[in-house]
Amino acid sequence: MPTAPAPRSRALHCVAVASVLANIGIVLTGGAVRLTGSGLGCPTWPRCTDQSYVVHGALGWHGVIEFGNRMLTFVLAAVALATVLVVWRARPRDLVARVLAVVLAVGVPAQAVLGGLTVLTDLNPWLVALHLMLSLAMIAVAVRLLHHVRGGAPSPPGPSPHPAVRWLVLATYAVTWMVVYLGTIVTGSGPHAGDVDSPRNGLNPVGVSQLHADAVFVLVGLTIGVLVAVHIAAAPAGAVRAARWLLAVELVQGLVGVVQYATDLPIVLVELHLLGACATVVAATALVLSVSPVRPARRGQRSSGSTATARNSSAR
Numbered sequence: 001m002p003t004a005p006a007p008r009s010r011a012l013h014c015v016a017v018a019s020v021l022a023n024i025g026i027v028l029t030g031g032a033v034r035l036t037g038s039g040l041g042c043p044t045w046p047r048c049t050d051q052s053y054v055v056h057g058a059l060g061w062h063g064v065i066e067f068g069n070r071m072l073t074f075v076l077a078a079v080a081l082a083t084v085l086v087v088w089r090a091r092p093r094d095l096v097a098r099v100l101a102v103v104l105a106v107g108v109p110a111q112a113v114l115g116g117l118t119v120l121t122d123l124n125p126w127l128v129a130l131h132l133m134l135s136l137a138m139i140a141v142a143v144r145l146l147h148h149v150r151g152g153a154p155s156p157p158g159p160s161p162h163p164a165v166r167w168l169v170l171a172t173y174a175v176t177w178m179v180v181y182l183g184t185i186v187t188g189s190g191p192h193a194g195d196v197d198s199p200r201n202g203l204n205p206v207g208v209s210q211l212h213a214d215a216v217f218v219l220v221g222l223t224i225g226v227l228v229a230v231h232i233a234a235a236p237a238g239a240v241r242a243a244r245w246l247l248a249v250e251l252v253q254g255l256v257g258v259v260q261y262a263t264d265l266p267i268v269l270v271e272l273h274l275l276g277a278c279a280t281v282v283a284a285t286a287l288v289l290s291v292s293p294v295r296p297a298r299r300g301q302r303s304s305g306s307t308a309t310a311r312n313s314s315a316r
């Protein structure tokens with residue numbers, strides 16, 4: 001069960017927001033690498049070429065794009081490091097924030113190695129899918145951190161949601177991840193491999209797209225169910241708002257998905273669909289957090305004078 005810390009310093013809030021944005025940013029730049037066919041712009045890893053760690057003119061603009069994306073790893077690493085430092089300096093000590101910050105920091109080298117392996121396997125589509133899934137998971141962890149440093153309850157207090165509502169929300173969350181993973185499999189079967197000579201997963205794009213869309217129908221149905229449930233169960237206003245946001249994001253994202261499918265996957269729409277996938281993960285994670293029971297803050301945390309902690313306690 002998550003704890004409810006006091007809302008913390010502006011610095012903590014800033015690094016948490018930066019973590020969410022940086023991880024979304026790297027998904028979008030990674031998408032741009034793939035969609036411009038620059039996935040093997042630097043043909044090896046960790047060097048760019050066998051002779052050089054850095055890109056050179058002979059590799060053309062594909063090389064510049066891929067190398068540029070590699071360099072962004074350092075921006076992500078800087079944000080992760082700043083997050084760890086700020087969280088460690090925060091008083092009172094906050095174990096949950098520390099664990100989340102470390103997970104985000106460890107995710108950066110893990111992603112760098114996974115990205116390297118995708119290059120070394122000529123952009124194996126299953127590894128490319130895993131690479132995106134790991135980034136989306138890091139976005140979810142960053143949202144969790146942001147929620148935590150905001151004091152655990154961003155919304156005005158209300159009654160604790162019924163356990164059945166929580167289970168419905170968790171089922172919705174599970175289906176969200178299924179939809180996202182199926183999306184990456186559709187990509188692996190489609191034309192945007194990242195390089196003209198890269199392998200595809202061999203699945204029928206029409207069939208997997210249908211499966212992906214069917215899962216989206218289930219997701220939208222479940223989200224409507226959550227929306228009805230939070231109204232009936234008089235759940236906190238934050239949960240109602242989060243459910244509305246998730247449904248709105250799903251509908252827009254679904255529309256983008258259908259249009260990109262019907263128009264043979266123009267790269268601008270595919271990039272927009274990637275942004276929509278990030279937004280879906282953010283909204284779904286926020287929904288889960290909005291119905292999570294919040295434990296009282298520890299004595300030391302409460303002493304920092306948090307109104308939000310008081311609000312949380314009174315909400316239970």
Ligand code: HEM
Pocket residue numbers: 031132179180181182183184185186187188190191192209210212213216219249250251253254255256257258260261265270273274276277280
């Ligand atoms: C909540 C709704 C949806 C979510 C969260 C979602 C998520 C995703 C994700 C994560 C990917 C992988 C992106 C990548 O690897 O670059 C993807 C790909 C794809 N999605 Fe969706 N999707 C949704 C709805 C739809 C719908 C309704 C369709 C309609 C058929 C659709 C069609 C596609 C197609 C064709 C691809 C492959 C794009 C490519 O080849 O690069 N999506 N989706």
